[in-house]
Every structure is written in C-alpha cells, then in structure tokens.
Amino acid sequence: MSHGPIKSGGVTLINATGSDDPADNPVGYTEQLRLAALRRYGILDTPQESQFDHLVELAVRVFDSPMAQISFVDEDRQWFKANHGLPFSEAPRSESFCSVAIVQDDVMVIPDTTQHEHFRSYPTVLGEPYIRFYAGAPLVTPEGQKLGTFCILGTEPREFSDQEQALLASFADMTMAELKLRQALHDLSHLAMNDTLTGLPNRVQFRQQLTEACRRADITGEKVVVGLLDLDRFKPINETFGHAEGDGLLAAVARRLQEATATSDVVARMGGDEFVLLLTDIRSVADIAVVTQRLKDTFTQPFLVSNQEVFVHWSLGFSVYPDDALELDALLSHADAAMDRVKRAGGGHAAFQRQEDEQTDLPVERLTALHRALERHELQLYFQPVVHAATQAVVAHEALLRWIRPAGIVSPLDFILLAETSGLIVPIGRWVLRQAVDAVKTRRVKRVSVNVSALEIRQPDFVEHLRWVLAESRVEPRRLLLELTESSLLEPRFAAVLHDVHTLGVRTALDDFGTGYNSLVVLASLPVQVVKIDRSFTAPIGKDTPAGKRALEVVRGIVTLANAFDLPSVAEGIETPEQAQLLRTVGCAYFQGYLFGRPEPLSLSADPSNHLPDRSLRVRGTAGG
Template sequence: MTLTHGTDPSGLSEVVLPTAEQLRLAALHRFAIIDTPPEPQFDHLVQLAVRVFDMPMALITFVGEDRQWFKATHGLAMSQTPRSESFCSVAIAQDGVTVIPDATQHEQFRTYPNVLGEPHIRSYAGAPLVTPEGQKIGTFCVIGTEPREFSEKEQVLLASFAQMAMAELKWRQALLELGHVAMNDALTGLPNRVQFRQHLTEACRRADVSGEKVVVGLLDLDRFKLINDTFGHAEGDQLLKDVAHRLKEAVGISDVVARMSGDEFVLLLTDVPSVADIALVTKRLQDAFAVPFVISGQEVFVHWSLGLSVYPDDARELDALLGHADAAMYRVKRAGGGYASFQRQEDQRTTLQVERLTALHRALEQDELQLYFQPVVHAESQAVVAHEALLRWIRPSGMVSPLDFIPLAETSGLIVPIGRWVLRQAVDAVKTGQLQRVSVNVSALEIRQVDFAEHLRRVLTESGVEPQRIWLELTESSMLEPRFAAVLHELNMLGVRTALDDFGNGYSSLTALTNLPIQLVKIDRSFTAPIGEDTPAGKRALEVMRGIMTLVRALGIPTVAEGIETPKQADLLLKVGCTYFQGYLFGRPEPLSKHAEPSGPRPTLSTEVRNPAYGD
C-alpha cells in the first residue's frame, strides 16, 4: 500500500495513513476477481438463492472505486452499474444485512435509474461479503420487482449465502496462489519447469506452422557447489537471482528463461530462422558473464556449460528434445565448459549412433533388454504395495544409460515394439505371482498406435491377470493431447489404472488432474529432492509439496512422492499427507530375481473410483 504525504504547519513532511476506503479497495484487489469470466460455483449460488427466497433476481457483486461489478447474476441482464447508482455500495457501509422493503418509498433510492426504469427494482436485501480482515468488498443480494419485507430468519439465511460466496472466493484465491507457486520458481521468480514445458509446447506448435526453428538450451553453472561452500547458501541464492537477471537480459523479448532446479537453467529460443542464428545468442551470453559477480564484496567470475538441441531437426518429442540438450550439456561440462549443439555432436558421432541404433534393433532377439523393478511403499506402514518396471539395456560392453537409448528408441519408432515387450514381461511377473501389482511407463508414441488398447486387452486376456493390478504411467504432455482422451477413457473402462507421471514436469498439471481419468499422481523428484535440507530452497520445496497435497487430496487422488532418499524426507512428506513413497531409501531398481516376495497378507486393490489406491 502506497502511503500519501502531507505537510504540517511547521513545514515538516508527515505520513498520512491509508484511508478505510483505500484499505477496502486493496483487499478487493488482492482477490483479482473483477472482470473475470463466469465461474459455475458462483452461478450455482445465485440460482439457489432465487429459489430459496422466491425472488426474481440474485447477484454476487463487488464494489470497486467507481463501479459495481457483478460476478454472478440471475434474472438481470447487465454486468455492472455505476457506483453512484448502486444499492450495494450503500449496503457495504452498513452493519449486517441491508433491507429495502420498497425502493420507491426510499428517499435515496427512489430516483435511481434502475428503480424508475428497467428492471424496476422495488425490494432489495443485501448481505456484505466480508474478508477475514473485516473489509466489506461486495454483497450477496436478492432483488424483487414487488415490495417485500425480510424476516430476521431470512436475513440470517442471506448472510449465510454471503459466507458461502466468500468461502468460494477464498478457495479460488488459494488455487490461484497455488497455481502461481506451481508455475514459477520461488527464488528467482523465473518460470519453473512446468511453465517452461507449456511455453515449449506452444513454441513447437508455432514452428510447425512457420517453418522456423525452436532451440532448447540447458545451462548449468560450473563449480556452483564451491561458491555455496565458500560463501554460504544465502549468498549462493543471491547469485542465482543475479544469474537469472543476466540470462533474461541476454535473450530476446520473445524468448524464455526458466529455472529447472538447483543451478540449472533452461533457455527457450523461439522463432529462430536458422541454426546459424544460435551463435548470436551464445555471444550475448558470453558477454553477459564476462563481467564478474560481486559476492560478499569479492569479485567472482561465473562460468557455465550449455547444451543445445533444435526442434524439429534433433527431435519432435519434447522429452527427447530436452534429453538431447541435457546430453550435449554434460558432454560440454566434461570437456571443461562452454557450449555445444547436440546436432554438431551428432555429426561427429554418426558412426556411433548408427551402430547403436542397429544394436538396439537386435537387443530384443539377443536378450539384452531386461526389466528392473523398484518398490513403491505405503507412506505410513512402509509396506511394499507395488513395483515400477524400469527398462535396462545390458550390452556385452556394459549397461547403456536410459538417457541415451530411450530417446533413440522414441525417435526411431523402436519404442513401440520395445514397449509391448516391456508390457508383456511386466504382466507375466504379476501372472507368476512374483509381484502383486506393477506399473509400466508408456510413451506418447505407443498411445498413438491405433491398436494400443486392443493389444493391452489381448495381453490381459491371455495372462488372466486382473486389469486392476496393472498401472500405466503416462506423462502430462501425452495425456493432454486431445486425440488421446478417447484412448484413456477406453483404458479406464477396461479396468487398467492410469497414473499421471512426473507431476509438475509437464504442460498443465491442473488441467490433467481435473479433466482426465487419473487414479494416481506421481510427483516429480525435482519437487522432493530439496526437502529435508535446512536451506530456504528446502523449506520452500516443502511448502510447495504441502500445497500440492492439499490440491490433490481435495480431488480424492492418492499420491506417490518419487526420489525419496533420506528418512527425514520421508518423515516430512508423510506429515504433509503423501500417500506412497518411492526412492532409494526403500529400494533401488533391481532385477526380479533379487526381489523377495512381500510377506504378510496381500493388499487388495480398491475398486472405488472416487478413492483409488495401490492397496489397503
């Protein structure tokens, strides 16, 4: 709140405290409600009010500086009125419910245009909408075209409607605040990985139309841990803010800078005519970091490693695009820093890639692919309730990282036969009684196959495994493609459970939660990793998790927190309401032969759609 200043007779400046009206308007502004589209929760309240009070009109109104705006209306064909002609602006100045039995007989209201003309208001009753701080920002009112008295009981009931409207308003504000937290990095204010993926999706769609390139750059600060250890976490956090500022200044207006986690940032360069134009941005980045940062009075030069990938040249799938940039960045970091394009690296390694792709074609027939399983445990009892199937490629020369071969399988189309092999192997593990239930990751390319659901049905029929014992983990980006909605509902009808994987690491988590048939939410490890650290980042991460749990619990969906590595993380996440845990603390991914069959009574799957869970 901006304070006003005046001058006393002695000539000294004096502070003038905000007026009551300024405080009221500030409270109204915090809700960000005026001029928003209709919302059903408010519309339902006014529809109910006209039936309860047997009145032709009911409104939820907010009184601004010079106008009264209607959030919800029934029976009145207008959206606002001047404040000078507003019944509600008078009602908010009163205590309790304001009742006008006959406006034509009221000295102040009888000359109002809406009394003399349409809608010919005669009777009015309005209960103020009061904030927790006591500010009256609007009213819940009912209006009639005939004179009408309101009993004390009716006034109490109208006040209850106003309280319900305020409860909806406060819940709406909480969701907006949670959405902001979920979409932005708390430390730097930059978009986080959730919002970044949204921007990336839109940029790729535009590029498909324009024919231009989209460049993704993963930037990691070199030896940042040394800065934290030398100067402390507070100075380290300030440096990250300063880095964020310089990165934003170095890129174009239409480009995006986001913070992924820790000291890792991601750049989205849009509308790039050709790959050669990337050099202009990298030159600006080099110039931006040529000036030293000042930490505790000392000048410090910060160096970085940057990996670049190009859409659609390097990949069309978003996860593969990010994976390529990540791989390029780590190659640069091992070489001592700087930057490199994934495509340039690929040009130098064509022979290796061709050899690896050929070997991947033969991996199935040569029994080089193997499933590892990681347990999922109940948060309270820590009993194993399920296992996630994780694919490993073990060649004679050693194990190949999934970060290297999964993108290759996706871009080549091999992910389809490999995914079907994984699905059958996982179902067989349940059929033989080695596992109680299993979850399988499914790529967007697999779901695009027209016979995906039919293939799954055939595998289940042949094995005799109950569909409820199989979980399919899908990413947000694949779930939100409109053409997949029918497939998801078909899977749901089949009885197979669907889990939203890596929650917070996709296009639009809230949309996926509310619109799709999801029975489980798996929270991305980037949210859990800082939890338990006695740092501002660790505390913020815990509060974000608390907000996520509040939202997901309200929708009746259980959660799995991934990446749990310490007892402290488990204890804190249990307290904020997480349902299940997965991570090294409870077991690393291992071949099936190393997993002992769980002892004790076998949990049963819940069949209630409103409260699905791995088991009770």
C-alpha cells in the same frame, strides 16, 4: 461529504475521510487493505465461469427471487461476476447497495427500499428495474477483508427471516470457497509453468514458447536460435557453501541471464544448473555473437556467495531453426550435443550444432544393441516401493526398466528416448507389462504400476493386448496401474482408449503432475484415478529457503486439488525424513523415494510384507482398490 457513519433504518453507512494517515483515517486505511485483497484474487473483469453462474441460478430458485448477483466492490464501481436479472454488468459504487453491505458485520436486509432514506433515491429504485427489496451477505476472506457480496433483489417489498439470512450467508461462503479454489488453480497453473526457485519459465512453458516462435518464423522467414547453457563446476559450490547458498546463486545467475538478453528473448530453467535461451528476430550469425558477448560481459563480474566472491563459468551450445532441425526435440538435442562439445573442450564458449553432427544423437551401435537387448536378456525390471504416508507400510511397487549391458548399466535417460524414436518402445513396453503382471501373479508384489508411452497407446491393439495379458495371467485388473504422462493423456483420440482401459478395471495415473499446462483438464475430463506429484516439486522441500517454502505450498495446492477430485496423491522423490514429515502435514497420501527404498530387482520368492492392504490407494469409480 459526511466524514462519519450515517445511520438509517438499522443500516450503518460509513464514508472515509480524506486523510492519507492511517492513524487519522482508519476507515480509509482499511479500504486500502480491502482493495489490495480484491486485487490479489484477480477476479475483476474476468469472463463468465460456470461455477459462479450455477450458484446464482440456484439462489434464484431457492429464494424465489427475480434477481441475484455475485458482486465485487471496486474502488469506484460495483462489478458482477455472476448476474441473473439485471441488464448491466456493473454500476457506480455510489449507487450500489453492496458497497453498503460490505461494511456490515452480518447479512444486510432492506425490506422496502422506498422506505429507506438513503436507498430510496437510487436510480434502480426510482426506475428500471424498480428494486424494492435487497439482501446481501458479505464475501469475506480468511483475513477478514470484505470483497463484495452475494445478494438477491426483488421488485416487491419482502421480509427476510433469520433462517433465510443464514442460508444466504451459506451462499456467500460457497462463493468464497469457489473463489479460493479458483485462485489455487490459477496459482498452480502458474507454478506448473514457472520454475519455483528463479521465477523463470520452466521446461513446459519453454516448449510452448519455442513452438510458437517456430510457427512465427515459418511466416516471417527469420531464424529461431536455441541456446542450452550449463554452469561449469557448479557442484563444488553446493558442497562448499551449502544448497541454500547454491540456490541463491542460481537465482542470481537467472537475473543476469535476463539482463543480458533482449526483452523479446526467453530465458528458462530446465532444471539443476541448466538454463535455455530462446533468441528470436535473428537474421544472421552476427546477431547471435552480440548476445554471446553480452553474456560474457555480464559474467565477468563475480557473484557474492556467503560474503565470498565466486566467478561463474558456463558452457553454451546453440542450434538454429530451421537450419539444424524442424522438430523441437531434435532442435534441443542438437543444442545439447553442441554444449557437450563445449564442455569437453573446457567450457566457457559457445558452439553450433549442424546437421552433419546428427549421427552423434542416434549411435548406430547403441541402436543395434537395443534391438538385441531383449533376446540377449539384457533388459531387467527393477521395482521401487510406494509406501503409505501415515504408516510407511509398503503398499505397491513401480516397475522401472533397466538395460544392463556387459559394459555396465545404461541410463534410462540414454535409451528410453532411443527406444521411442526408433519404435522399439512398443515391443519393449509389452515385455515390461508382461513381466510386471507376472510379478503380481507370483505374489512377489501385490500391486504394480507400469509406465506407458504415447506410442504404445497409439497401437490399435493396445487395449486388446492388455486384456489378453490380464486374462492369461488371471491377475485382477485393479492390481495394475498404468502411469501416463499428460502429453499422452491429452491427445483427443486417446480418450476412448482410456475409457476402455477403465472398463477393464485397470487404473490409470497422471504421472509428473504439475509439469503440464493442462493437467487440470486431465483430472476433470479423463478417468485418471491417481495423481503422482513430480519430484521437481518435492526436491526443494525441507530446505529452509524461499524455494523450499514455495515448493511446499505448491504441493499443498496439488494435494488440495487432488482431494477435490477424490484422488489419492503419491509424492515422488522423497529422500529425507524432513521431506516426509512436511509432506504428511499437507496431506500427501503415499510416498515414493530413496528414503523408503531404491529400485531393486525382485527375488523369485514371494514376500508377504510387500502385499498391499485392500483399503490402500483407493480410487474413485472402482471397487476395492
């Protein structure tokens, strides 16, 4: 083997030496870096993807060439991500034009392969498909690593002008742009399914895994156990040592939970200091006892926080499928109720939730009171401002429902689920819609967003009622924004409803973006016009911790994705000036959070300062806005 560059016909061929020492073998070391970069993109051996196929088909027409490929050069092979005209999907690297092209600085052109001392012996030159012409532009990462080429080939010798070379280089740039977007979408999908602090599955992924585990249990007849675990007295740790150390402790707790459970079990983080366990292959209570004992043993050892020993205690509540419940939400509610009993008893041990405890989840008194809440005028709308990121001018308000009983305010976390499970969310939701639109009509706000549940959209007259409210109030439809969660947007039958809403001129927003696995599908296929970034992504931002830095990069990816669809983004949960400044740097268009205003009831008089400029919150497919 030659150990130096081979020059032939204006093309330099470089072969690496056999040394492993980067000082002795800079070419070999560079190749290691290049292959590492290729692995990071995760592109090799992936299925066809239309965005790459379209680029190749376009190149065939533009260059009037019978063959074109997007080619990636692996350690010992050339693999085609997109291929037009060649009857194979990969080839040995030793017979690859592209493996030579990637060591060139510019587009490599071989006008006539039969006249080239190196290439004329290639099998594809001597036999089918009888390649006579080659031009390849390197696919270069931002760090300068060359992953492969965008190449065109022909069966006749051909000259290739400087203008054509520049155009081919543009195709390579477009390919890299698609590749970087693909990686961003993949990373975003991963981050949407995993907790940024601990790396554990998050709530969304856990629900998917729980659904699949219950489906398997229906076939095998085994049990599925859900365990909800909450750390006792965790708040003083944050207050004593700071949030950065508290985050480090949560990550250490996550590792211990994983160590104490079987590889077939799942440990997920629900948020805050709350974790959830999914135990499968359970045949008896004794199997669960083994797990709980391992957990107790694991936590007998202290954690080290700021060089101080800290002992962590927890409360754990279990529920069993199918014994306690068949529905996922009910199963989690039972485990939550069991955990609450443990906490009230002092914590530190596990308990089961049984069917006879079900009445604690749906108190008769509270349900009766909720039935009467409207007629007793106990429901009230609070409004939280949305501000322009650059100017901090108030541009809109979100309407938030509050239940104010004589004994005090009831948390929405306590009564919204109750309203949905009882069906009361439909009349309550219609009352909220009318009140919110009335706030626009009376000029107390100029634009308003309203949260809408899936149960409301399921009503056959949902669109008709929306049309009636707008007509009766004479409020411009573009002043109203409906916020919908991914679960409601993805039901196939809702697509027609959303298109009807869009036809009315009412805008729709994807609320809590990033927490669902199919958020990207929603953006691509449905008339969503605003993206709201969930507070779980923005909360860690501003902290000088790995979690804070990762969260900022996640939001950067979300904003990039939203911009690709020409959608404005609203970051929720902004509480500090540091968060606002960092989110401005990644391109968030609008902010919402305590830093700019807490939810409050509106006064009866109009407030011109609340008016939204016509240019604000622009959305695709609408006039003005």
